[in-house]
Amino acid sequence: MVAVLEPEPQDRWVKTVIGTRCLTVQHISQYQQAVAWAVSMADQFDPPLHIVPFDVNDLVKLNRHRLERGLALLTPDEQHRLRQDVVTTCIAVMRDCDDPAVRSEAYDVLLKLGVVK
Template identity: 40%
Template sequence: MVYPLYVVPLTGAHALRTEQAQRAFANLTDHQRGELRRDVAGMLARIMRDCDDPVVRADAHEVLVQLRIVAA
């Protein structure tokens, strides 16, 4: 079967504000929420370590600060 594919410009921030995303996060268990937090923290740490773009590294650091994983 062939299904149409629609490409819509959407930032991560906008995607997280959708009703579907909010329901998905609301339904996470404490364990799942903790795993997600660890995964995100690890990904951001790798970005800070490996990315050549200082703006992207600064953004990753800012999110880690907002998550209170690192100090400002």
């Protein structure tokens, strides 16, 4: 059996999962190939194969503790440079991006960082 979730517009990757084990992670452009492969292999596996599209928010949720531990290991100088990179990137997104939803997210990040009020 193959369980397939349809991709949403914000999805950037697709993973193929059997049981609790992730077999592959591919770019969302490979979605149809992932489905076709899972269908062709379904008879070979007892537990169902799952095709699961996901976005950056899902990625952060899945790796939140790992990200927090990594950030905690940064020196104060590294933290400052990372913050500056985030600010610079968000400003560039607000200036150059055509997608209002993405610009809004960049603005929200700048608000949370206290760059704008």
